[in-house]
Amino acid sequence: MxxxxxxxxxxxxxxxxxxxxxxxxxxxxxxxxxxxxxxxxxxxxxxxxxxxxxxxxxxxxxxxxxxxxxxxxxxxxxxxxxxxxxxxxxxxxxxxxxxxxxxxxxxxxxxxxxxxxxxxxxxxxxxxxxxxxxxxxxxxxxxxxxxxxxxxxxxxxxxxxxxxxxxxxxxxxxxxxAIVREADGLALSSRNAYLSPAERTIAPVLHQTICQVADDLAKGRGADDASEAARFKLESEGFRVDYVAVRDPETLKPLHGPVTAARVLAAVHLGKTRLIDNVPVPAR
The missing domain is CATH 3.40.50.620 (HUPs)
Incomplete structure (x- = not known):
């Protein structure tokens, strides 16, 4: 009300x-x-x-x-x-x-x-x-x-x-x-208003990519390998990548190799707009 x-x-x-x-x-x-x-x-x-x-x-x-x-x-x-x-x-x-x-x-x-x-x-x-x-x-x-x-x-x-x-x-x-997202997965942000129509079409790839990292990690893929693959994917789509990282969800310490629980975090630039996003990796 x-x-x-x-x-x-x-x-x-x-x-x-x-x-x-x-x-x-x-x-x-x-x-x-x-x-x-x-x-x-x-x-x-x-x-x-x-x-x-x-x-x-x-x-x-x-x-x-x-x-x-x-x-x-x-x-x-x-x-x-x-x-x-x-x-x-x-x-x-x-x-x-x-x-x-x-x-x-x-x-x-x-x-x-x-x-x-x-x-x-x-x-x-x-x-x-x-x-x-x-x-x-x-x-x-x-x-x-x-x-x-x-x-x-x-x-x-x-x-x-x-x-x-x-x-x-x-x-x-x-x-x-909890993060609120558009129907295509883009995390809501005041800075999304800066995206051009073409950039807005590409922007959901960020969420798709880190979700793939989380899925790969849950299946046992190593953190470094999954992060590098995500960086390559994002750069190939036109993002300038600040970081794609797999971290401890409480301390943010870097994690390497197979993980049991983690947070995947990313920050990128798309045109003049800086976007951030993150997703959890459930414990295996």
């Missing part, structure tokens, strides 16, 4: 609303986003509604997680559209601070997670995960939810967030939401 959604823009107003819910004995879930809301985000709101009495969705395009040649200024922004979609999905409150509220003059602190961030997306996007960890830490402390919901499409990000929440003893449960 759709609800009327209010918007707050300051930490004070956010905390005031959450405190009123707490006083009424209600639990709170937070769904952080950068806007450009699509069905994947809305699935996280639906999940949040199943886990808590009240749902806060944040909307903040975080400059700290964009590199100097990335799409911060071009990133799609339409707050009115996003608010309407979130209201229809059942979010109770939209928290939409500006950069000055999140990073006031003199801001000089960052949260950094080593080990999990050193390769995969961390190798090609230096400082990206520091930006993610810093803004998510702030959002969790500003809202103080019982649960916070993040999509599994950004699988490395999800593990990074779980790690610093555990390391810093932040009292919140981090919940992963």
């Amino acid at each position: 759709a609800r009327s959604i209010d918007t707050v823009r300051t930490v004070h107003d956010l905390r005031t609303r959450v405190a009123a819910w707490r006083e009424a004995g209600e639990t709170v879930a937070l769904v952080p986003t950068m806007g450009a809301i699509h069905a994947g985000h809305l699935s996280l709101v639906t999940l949040a509604n199943s886990l808590a009495d009240r749902v806060v969705t944040s909307l903040f395009v975080n400059p700290l997680q964009f590199g100097p040649r990335e799409d911060f200024h071009a990133y799609p922004r339409d707050e009115a559209r996003d608010a309407a979609a979130l209201s229809d999905a059942g979010s109770d409150l939209l928290y939409a601070p500006d950069a000055g509220e999140m990073y006031p003059p003199g801001f000089s602190t960052k949260v950094s997670v080593s080990d999990l961030t050193e390769d995969l997306c961390g190798a090609s996007r230096p400082n990206h995960f520091d930006g993610v960890a810093t803004v998510v830490t702030k959002l969790l402390l500003q809202c103080a939810p019982d649960k916070a919901i993040f999509g599994e499409k950004d699988y490395q990000q999800l593990l990074v967030i779980k790690r610093f929440v555990r390391d810093l003893n932040i009292p919140v449960e981090i919940v992963g939401g």
Whole structure:
């Protein structure tokens, strides 16, 4: 059922609303986003509604997680559209601070997670995960939810967030939401809007290819062999491959040879658009 959604823009107003819910004995879930809301985000709101009495969705395009040649200024922004979609999905409150509220003059602190961030997306996007960890830490402390919901499409990000929440003893449960896909398998992403019609036709090959890797691994094929075959396939289809990797699903450590349980992760460029995806490999 759709609800009327209010918007707050300051930490004070956010905390005031959450405190009123707490006083009424209600639990709170937070769904952080950068806007450009699509069905994947809305699935996280639906999940949040199943886990808590009240749902806060944040909307903040975080400059700290964009590199100097990335799409911060071009990133799609339409707050009115996003608010309407979130209201229809059942979010109770939209928290939409500006950069000055999140990073006031003199801001000089960052949260950094080593080990999990050193390769995969961390190798090609230096400082990206520091930006993610810093803004998510702030959002969790500003809202103080019982649960916070993040999509599994950004699988490395999800593990990074779980790690610093555990390391810093932040009292919140981090919940992963399943990837939502188009009918042809392409994982939903705000950046899919950048794909040309021809690129959109090719894009589902990414998911098809990593699914083949997972299937091969489940049948006993070695991880290195399956990954190299996938890279060759993707490059032959016109993708520029950042990585295709078979990793431990909890630590992201590289796996070699036959595996018992794993995650297949990939990042590619198709034209000017960077796409990421991942699939699990079930235990044999």
